[in-house]
Amino acid sequence: MRKGIIAAGLAVLxxxxxxxxxxxxxxAGGGAAATSDWRTIAPENLLVIDTPKGRILVxxxxxxxxxxxxxxxxxxxxxxxxGLKFHRVIPDxxxxxxxxxxxxxxxxxxxxxxxxxxFRRGRDAGFVAVPNAGEGVxxxxxxxxxxxxxxxxxxxxxxxxxxxxxxxxxGVLGMARAGAPDSANxxxxxxxxxxxxxxxxxxxxxxxxxxxxxxxxxxxGSDAEDGKVANPDVMTHVRMxxxxxxxxxxxxxxxxxxxxxxxxxxxxxxxxxxxxxxxCDVQPVAEIVGG
Numbered sequence: 673m674r675k676g677i678i679a680a681g682l683a684v685l686x687x688x689x690x691x692x693x694x695x696x697x698x699x700a701g702g703g704a705a706a707t708s709d710w711r712t713i714a715p716e717n718l719l720v721i722d723t724p725k726g727r728i729l730v731x732x733x734x735x736x737x738x739x740x741x742x743x744x745x746x747x748x749x750x751x752x753x754x755g756l757k758f759h760r761v762i763p764d765x766x767x768x769x770x771x772x773x774x775x776x777x778x779x780x781x782x783x784x785x786x787x788x789x790x791f792r793r794g795r796d797a798g799f800v801a802v803p804n805a806g807e808g809v810x811x812x813x814x815x816x817x818x819x820x821x822x823x824x825x826x827x828x829x830x831x832x833x834x835x836x837x838x839x840x841x842x843g844v845l846g847m848a849r850a851g852a853p854d855s856a857n858x859x860x861x862x863x864x865x866x867x868x869x870x871x872x873x874x875x876x877x878x879x880x881x882x883x884x885x886x887x888x889x890x891x892x893g894s895d896a897e898d899g900k901v902a903n904p905d906v907m908t909h910v911r912m913x914x915x916x917x918x919x920x921x922x923x924x925x926x927x928x929x930x931x932x933x934x935x936x937x938x939x940x941x942x943x944x945x946x947x948x949x950x951x952c953d954v955q956p957v958a959e960i961v962g963g
Contacts, residue, residue, distance in 0.1 A: 708931065709928055709933045710925040712924070713881070713924045714914075715912065715913035715923075716745065716914040717731055717733070717741070718731060718924055719731075719744060719878065719910070719913075720911055720916065721753075721909075721910050722909040723886060723890070723906065724905060724908065725889045725890060727883055729958075731814060731815045731878055731881050731926065731956075732877060732878040733815070733816045733877050733879075734877075735791065735797050735798075736788070736813065736836075737791065737838075737877035739788060740785060740856070740875050741877055743785060744860065744878075745912050747770075747780055747782075747858055748915070751910075752858065753769070754907065754909055755906055756906060756907050757769060757774045757904035757905070758890050758904050759771055759774045759775065759900065759901055759904050760776060760861075760899040760901065761890050761892045762895075762898075765867065766861040766863050766865070766867075767861060767890050768848055768860070768861040769860065770860045771858070772858075776900075780858040784854055784855050784856060785847070785854065785857065785875075786854050787856070788875045788877070789837060789875055790835055790836060790837040790872060791835075793836040794831075794832060795832075798930075799811055799813050800813075800929040800930045805953075806819070806950045807819070810950075813836070814926075814929070815881055815926060815929075816876065816877075817838065817841045817952065817954065819839055819871070820835065820837075821834035821836070838875075838876025839951060839952070840866060840874070840876055841879075841952035842863055842865060843862070843863060843881075843887075843956070844878070844879050844880075845861075846862075846876050847877065848860060848861055849874065862884075866950070866952040891903055891904055922961075923960070926956050926958045926959075937957065
């Protein structure tokens with residue numbers, strides 16, 4: 673498999689829990705909450721994936737992986753992904769697509785990408801810590817769950833930044849690759865479960881903010897064939913929101929991770945989950961305006 677998630681140890685990867693659906697509201701205008709509680713996703717960072725099962729909206733994170741973000745923008749706006757299959761779908765794990773061959777062996781004509789498994793985070797990255805959410809310092813950069821060194825480390829680094837990497841929680845967008853770290857090209861996957869085994873060894877560079885339930889409805893593959901789907905669903909149309917006509921362009925507001933309203937949601941989730949609470953329990957809260 674040239675461009676798939678490596679199959680070795682797959683039985684272990686399938687052992688953990690199921691995805692959770694982000695809270696999403698379809699509204700005609702602004703929400704009732706304070707404006708400061710919300711931020712609007714830039715249209716150049718909003719990936720719009722239409723499928724027969726429904727629409728999936730993904731916030732792409734150029735902070736975490738600028739080259740991967742640019743690649744997905746380029747291919748989406750070229751129409752490269754239109755009609756491509758979700759060729760590998762494993763329940764409670766992930767749905768993989770982006771291969772023009774539909775086999776897991778193909779890619780685009782563009783060169784393979786250098787790995788961006790981690791990134792340097794400054795204070796301007798907008799990191800919001802979520803205490804007691806798992807090993808080390810964990811929190812959110814935008815919608816993306818990350819693990820990072822603490823801010824205090826910035827004072828002893830030459831660039832006043834610290835190391836961070838995305839975490840593969842439900843809804844996270846990752847880039848598929850072959851065995852070599854620098855072999856990612858066009859194929860990507862959307863997580864339906866959480867997999868610590870992928871953290872720091874695959875590039876995480878976005879998150880589903882609406883339509884995780886659609887990802888869960890995609891036709892599944894069999895375990896015996898490593899998730900290969902016999903009757904795969906397709907992406908009918910894929911563009912960045914910025915490339916869509918203005919009247920067809922969705923506008924998505926996401927609750928600020930640092931807002932009091934979101935902190936209340938995190939506290940309620942932590943209480944409900946008890947000792948099993950983790951950063952993967954913290955899902956984006958989004959409002960879709962128009963589109």
